[in-house]
Amino acid sequence: MKIIFYEQHADASLWLRDLALALPGADIREWQPGDTAPADYAVVWRPPPEMLACRPDLKAVFNLGAGVDAIVELERTHPGTLPPNALLVRLEDTGMSVQMVEYATHAVLRYMRRFDEYDALQRAHKWEKLVPHSRDEFTVGVLGLGVLGTKVVERLTTLSIPVRGFSRTKKDIDGVRTFAGPEQFDAFLDGAKMLINLLPHTPDTEGILSRRAFERLAPGAYLVNLARGAHLVDEDLLHAMKSGQIAAATLDVFHTEPLPEDHPFWRTPRITLTPHISAMTLREESVAQVAEKIAAHARGEPISGIVDVKLGY
Ligand code: NAP
Ligand code: GLV
Numbered sequence: 001m002k003i004i005f006y007e008q009h010a011d012a013s014l015w016l017r018d019l020a021l022a023l024p025g026a027d028i029r030e031w032q033p034g035d036t037a038p039a040d041y042a043v044v045w046r047p048p049p050e051m052l053a054c055r056p057d058l059k060a061v062f063n064l065g066a067g068v069d070a071i072v073e074l075e076r077t078h079p080g081t082l083p084p085n086a087l088l089v090r091l092e093d094t095g096m097s098v099q100m101v102e103y104a105t106h107a108v109l110r111y112m113r114r115f116d117e118y119d120a121l122q123r124a125h126k127w128e129k130l131v132p133h134s135r136d137e138f139t140v141g142v143l144g145l146g147v148l149g150t151k152v153v154e155r156l157t158t159l160s161i162p163v164r165g166f167s168r169t170k171k172d173i174d175g176v177r178t179f180a181g182p183e184q185f186d187a188f189l190d191g192a193k194m195l196i197n198l199l200p201h202t203p204d205t206e207g208i209l210s211r212r213a214f215e216r217l218a219p220g221a222y223l224v225n226l227a228r229g230a231h232l233v234d235e236d237l238l239h240a241m242k243s244g245q246i247a248a249a250t251l252d253v254f255h256t257e258p259l260p261e262d263h264p265f266w267r268t269p270r271i272t273l274t275p276h277i278s279a280m281t282l283r284e285e286s287v288a289q290v291a292e293k294i295a296a297h298a299r300g301e302p303i304s305g306i307v308d309v310k311l312g313y
Contacts, residue, residue, distance in 0.1 A: 001298055004031040007045040010283075016119035019043065022291035041294050042086075045281070046070045049078040052086075060087040060297055062290045063307075064281050065150065066096060069201040069228060070164065072312045079134055085308060088307040089293060094286045096279035097151035099303055100226060103251035103278040104142075104152045104196050107250045108159065111194060111222045112138050116248060116270065133193070135161055137218070141188055143208070144198035144227065145171045146313075148279065151196060164188055168204075195226065204310030211236035220247040226278040229254035238264060241271070252278040 005015055012030040019028050029035075031042075031051050038057055038297055045064040052061060052074075061082065063071060068090050074081045082088060110116055114130050121128050138161050142153050145167040156163045157175035165173060166188045170180040179188035189195070195217065199205045209225060209232040223246055225232050227311055234255065240246040248270040254263075265271050293303040307313060 001040050003028040003041045003043060003049070003294070004035070004039040005029070006031045006044045006047045006051055010045070011163050013146065015043070015283060015287065018287040019291060022287055026294075037282045040298075043290055044071075047074075047174070049074050049081040049209070052083065053078065053081050055083050056085075058083045058086040060089055060294070062293065063088065063090045064286055064290075066091050066093075066279070067200055067228060068307050068313060069230075072202075072307070072309055075309060084308065087297075087303075088309055089283065089290075089303065089305045090307055090313075091286055091289065092305045093147050093151075095282040097148050099279040100148045100198065101151050101155045103226065103252070105155055105159070107196070107222075107224045108140055108156060108161070108194065111248060112161070116272070132286065136195060138162070138165060139167065139192045139218075140194045140196060141192040142198060143194045145173065146198070146200075149198040151195065164192060185215055189213055191216075192219050192221065193218045194222040194225040197227045197231055199227050199231060200313035201230045204312075206230050206231050209233065209237070211239060214240040214245050217245070219245060222247060223249040223251075225249070225251050225253055227253060229257065233269075234263075234265070238268065241268060248272070250274075252276055277311060 004290060005028060007015065014027050036054065039055060040057065040059050042058060042061045043064065044061060056213060060176060068088060071088060097135045110131050117130055140156055140161060141164040142149050143166050144164045145153065149165065150173065153163050153173060153176045164177045164179065165171060166179045169182060171178045195208060211225065214236065237246060237249060250272040251265065252274045253276055259265060259273065265273060296303050
């Protein structure tokens, strides 16, 4: 079995070593420009189109992340990038949900208990007690109830705050008010005090964090974007923060990464930025899952995590 690997920002030697240990007998190589030799499987993150195109024998492409938007976009801009019979398979959790739960819970507690404002008061040497947010009115809405969003809502329910969830198809999760589809989007948003985004980036979800959505939230709401920069209309957030409709935002993902030096988000008080770290790809867990799936597929067994390229996730 021949496997090609590409991850521009990783130490490929470590991935090749671990994949070889997990798949004894496999012939695994780092893909280099110009390499058109046959391959059965590709393990990739943000590959160039020429790596995958023209490989009719490729059986599956394993994406080293949960979000497949970059590859799906490649297929849109360079039709034929994905060989017609190759499956596209995403990572399923591989240690990401625990990271997302930590990040999201931290943001909820930080805003609910107003710790961000106490930080500012301390910097100004001010001893001032703020009126606490009412727990009952601190409704948190989570966009996306997949592998990651489900773990996040389950944990948030343990904080005894009202939790809502939004997905494409209806879900039933203990303690969570669930909404599905565009016709229930407004009801999901209405009066929520905080919005946490864990949707995939698809044509249907692009720009979903917009002025129209912000206006339906409770005044002085909070936004946490953990999915993709393309979900957010940046100018609408800046406008909503100016008016006070959005009080504060925590952003882990951006239209352009790294966030350009001159982007106003760097200078907006009460925007907290992190460099796309809310849930990182962990090598050990990812190699174990990918190797297990490659072995299962090679034996002719079904595997999970197959992307519906038409839906985009
Ligand atoms: P997932 O398991 O595929 O879940 C996606 C969820 O979004 C599902 O509940 C799906 O609904 C819902 N959804 C999709 N399209 C929708 C639409 N048009 N309207 C409403 N709901 C829609 O994905 P995941 O593993 O949880 O990951 C989610 C995203 O997080 C990834 O795509 C990636 O962009 C992002 N991510 C970011 C980081 C980071 O470090 N910042 C790390 C990992 C992942 P159904 O359940 O009905 O299908
Ligand atoms: C990271 O952003 C991922 O999609 O896994």
